Amino acid sequence: MSETLQTPRGTRDILPSDQKYWQFLVKIFEKKSETFGCAKIETPIFEYAEVFTRSLGGASDIVSKEMYQVSRVKTTTQEGEEDKNLLILRPELTAGIARAYVEHGMKTWPQPVKLYYEGPIFRYERPQAGRYRIAHQMGVEIIGDAEPLTDSSVIFLAHQIFKKIGLSDIITIDINSIGCATCRPKMRKKLVEYFEKFLPSLCEDCNRRFADNPMRILDCKNEKCQKIIANAPQLVDMLCADCKTHFKSVLENLDNLQIPYNLNPRLVRGLDYYSRTVFEIFDSRDTGRQSTLMAGGRYDGLLKSFGTEATPAIGFAGGIERIVEKMKEMEIEPPQERQTDVCIVQIGEKAQKMCLPIVAQLDDQGIDAACILGKESLKGQLRTASQMKAKFCVIIGQREVIDKSAILRNMDDASQETIKMAKLIDILKERLG
Numbered sequence: 001m002s003e004t005l006q007t008p009r010g011t012r013d014i015l016p017s018d019q020k021y022w023q024f025l026v027k028i029f030e031k032k033s034e035t036f037g038c039a040k041i042e043t044p045i046f047e048y049a050e051v052f053t054r055s056l057g058g059a060s061d062i063v064s065k066e067m068y069q070v071s072r073v074k075t076t077t078q079e080g081e082e083d084k085n086l087l088i089l090r091p092e093l094t095a096g097i098a099r100a101y102v103e104h105g106m107k108t109w110p111q112p113v114k115l116y117y118e119g120p121i122f123r124y125e126r127p128q129a130g131r132y133r134i135a136h137q138m139g140v141e142i143i144g145d146a147e148p149l150t151d152s153s154v155i156f157l158a159h160q161i162f163k164k165i166g167l168s169d170i171i172t173i174d175i176n177s178i179g180c181a182t183c184r185p186k187m188r189k190k191l192v193e194y195f196e197k198f199l200p201s202l203c204e205d206c207n208r209r210f211a212d213n214p215m216r217i218l219d220c221k222n223e224k225c226q227k228i229i230a231n232a233p234q235l236v237d238m239l240c241a242d243c244k245t246h247f248k249s250v251l252e253n254l255d256n257l258q259i260p261y262n263l264n265p266r267l268v269r270g271l272d273y274y275s276r277t278v279f280e281i282f283d284s285r286d287t288g289r290q291s292t293l294m295a296g297g298r299y300d301g302l303l304k305s306f307g308t309e310a311t312p313a314i315g316f317a318g319g320i321e322r323i324v325e326k327m328k329e330m331e332i333e334p335p336q337e338r339q340t341d342v343c344i345v346q347i348g349e350k351a352q353k354m355c356l357p358i359v360a361q362l363d364d365q366g367i368d369a370a371c372i373l374g375k376e377s378l379k380g381q382l383r384t385a386s387q388m389k390a391k392f393c394v395i396i397g398q399r400e401v402i403d404k405s406a407i408l409r410n411m412d413d414a415s416q417e418t419i420k421m422a423k424l425i426d427i428l429k430e431r432l433g
Helices: 016-035 049-055 061-066 094-103 148-165 184-201 204-212 214-219 223-229 241-256 320-329 349-364 378-387 398-403 421-432
Strands: 046-048 087-089 113-122 134-143 171-177 275-283 294-298 313-319 342-346 369-371 392-396 405-410 416-420
Touching: 016 113, 016 134, 016 148, 016 320, 046 049, 046 094, 049 087, 049 094, 094 113, 094 134, 094 313, 134 148, 134 320, 148 171, 148 241, 148 275, 148 294, 148 313, 171 241, 184 204, 184 214, 184 223, 204 214, 214 223, 241 275, 275 313, 313 320, 342 349, 342 378, 349 369, 349 392, 349 398, 349 421, 378 392, 392 398, 392 421, 398 405, 405 421, 416 421
Parallel strands: 342 369, 342 392
Antiparallel strands: 046 087, 113 134, 134 313, 171 275, 275 294, 294 313, 392 405, 405 416
């Protein structure tokens, strides 16, 4: 097959056999998020570049190496003027939600504003297991609450999601505090003093980070750099009094909630907007930390970069592809849900023509019905109905067409009876309750 007729490198098709995992995961995530009091938000797949360059940090890997620019044939605004602003396919969703919070005046809404989302992101990076150039994230953002209990509650929600899908026994939650604007100058000074003598041994990316944001050196996964990072000053030792009190309360709340965690004093996140609490959730067996399943933290200064007053906020995001792959690896089979209550099974051309009108009549009466059109045998159609978890099958053959009747089959016990078509709806209503 021609290369141009295949999926581009770093992308994939999500085939029907995988959809059950995606639907199961997203359904649990959405239900848990809504129970937590969150409302769904959707932001554009592309945004002006400034949304990300302001918030993510110009030296971050995403901004410097991974963003996709949107090309367009004609660049005019609705007023007919040329729009020279650069558009970017979103590499993450938090910055776009922060933009939406400011643009739509959400600060006037009842606080805190609790939002959840699910959708694709785009990053130009080296494809590997569980990492794609088009990936899908699900996440939660809580904006307008600075309390430590909110930090703990967000981590609790993330843990509940993993518990519900059956992965809580294999995950580890790493947590740290990276301080605030008061702590950062001291942290920067200590890290610069430590890493400066190792610059010749650090990778190219870490040398670049040293000049822009030395704290992000701690996020490097390079094995050689990791050995140097192991002896770096610990951020928790340099927290100001307020950050120490905040972080202590977060950990105490997690203990009260009986959420297991691992204090990782060198954990940072790869984006500049994070402050105070940060956390990552990963497979405990993934010693190389190559596939974080879910991560997040506080970003109390992000909203200020969009021209509004500083607003406390915290959130997390999880990679759907990675979590689905982990579910399959652990042989977690999503429960099969009923797709329909009644399935119309037909034999013969005249019976086939009756199927869709019957489905429409049942639907009008609030009965969930489906039909299997095609040339499948009776046995094949019943097998399909069983896979759909139908409660009843309505079987129509040539004789039933003439007699204006149908065979009603109970799919639970395989019992069946012949009924008049005129009584079908009333009987189904009674049997379905």
